[in-house]
Amino acid sequence: MKSKIINIANIISFILLFITLLTLPASGNILDVSIELETLCSTYQHECQVEVIDNKYPQAYATRDNKIVFTTGIIKKLTDNELKSVGYHEVGHIIFNHYKRSDRFFDNFDFQDNNKAIEMRRNHEIESDLFSTYIDFKHGNIPY
Numbered sequence: 001m002k003s004k005i006i007n008i009a010n011i012i013s014f015i016l017l018f019i020t021l022l023t024l025p026a027s028g029n030i031l032d033v034s035i036e037l038e039t040l041c042s043t044y045q046h047e048c049q050v051e052v053i054d055n056k057y058p059q060a061y062a063t064r065d066n067k068i069v070f071t072t073g074i075i076k077k078l079t080d081n082e083l084k085s086v087g088y089h090e091v092g093h094i095i096f097n098h099y100k101r102s103d104r105f106f107d108n109f110d111f112q113d114n115n116k117a118i119e120m121r122r123n124h125e126i127e128s129d130l131f132s133t134y135i136d137f138k139h140g141n142i143p144y
Contacts (some may be wrong), residue, residue: 030075034054037068040135044095050087060086060135062093081141088135092128 025099034050050064058074068090076082093099105120136142 029080030070033070033080033083033087036084037091040088040091041066041094044091046095048091048094060090061088062098064099065092068094084139084141085132085136089128090130091135092131093124096124096127096131098124098128 003049010129037050038048048062048068050068050070052070052072052075055071056073057071058077059071060069060074062068068087070083070087074086078086083116102120102124103118
């Protein structure tokens with residue numbers, strides 16, 4: 001019974017955090033964030049470019065051609081430090097060549113076993129999360 005209460009409390013905490021993120025006032029300065037992320041990419045011998053698309057939904061992602069895309073929705077919801085943390089995660093995808101590694105993986109993929117694909121994607125996310133955390137701590141950027 002105690003573990004069910006803890007799980008319910010965790011779910012409620014997550015929902016409250018999510019609602020808070022959705023209702024935060026606009027505060028992100030994407031120009032400063034862009035400069036830092038592009039400099040970070042070049043530090044790791046990769047070129048990248050930050051782009052913004054007009055979309056109300058909070059989202060960020062890296063593309064095959066080394067672009068880091070932020071939506072206007074995420075820029076309105078997050079602070080500069082939070083945007084940097086999200087951006088560091090996306091830089092991780094670029095510098096660890098996740099798209100190229102995925103392409104090589106799927107060239108020889110046995111479509112009978114989706115667990116390997118799920119594990120690879122999860123590992124890429126963890127790798128980018130660890131990179132983001134490392135850069136956050138290195139820069140003294142603790143977003144929470």
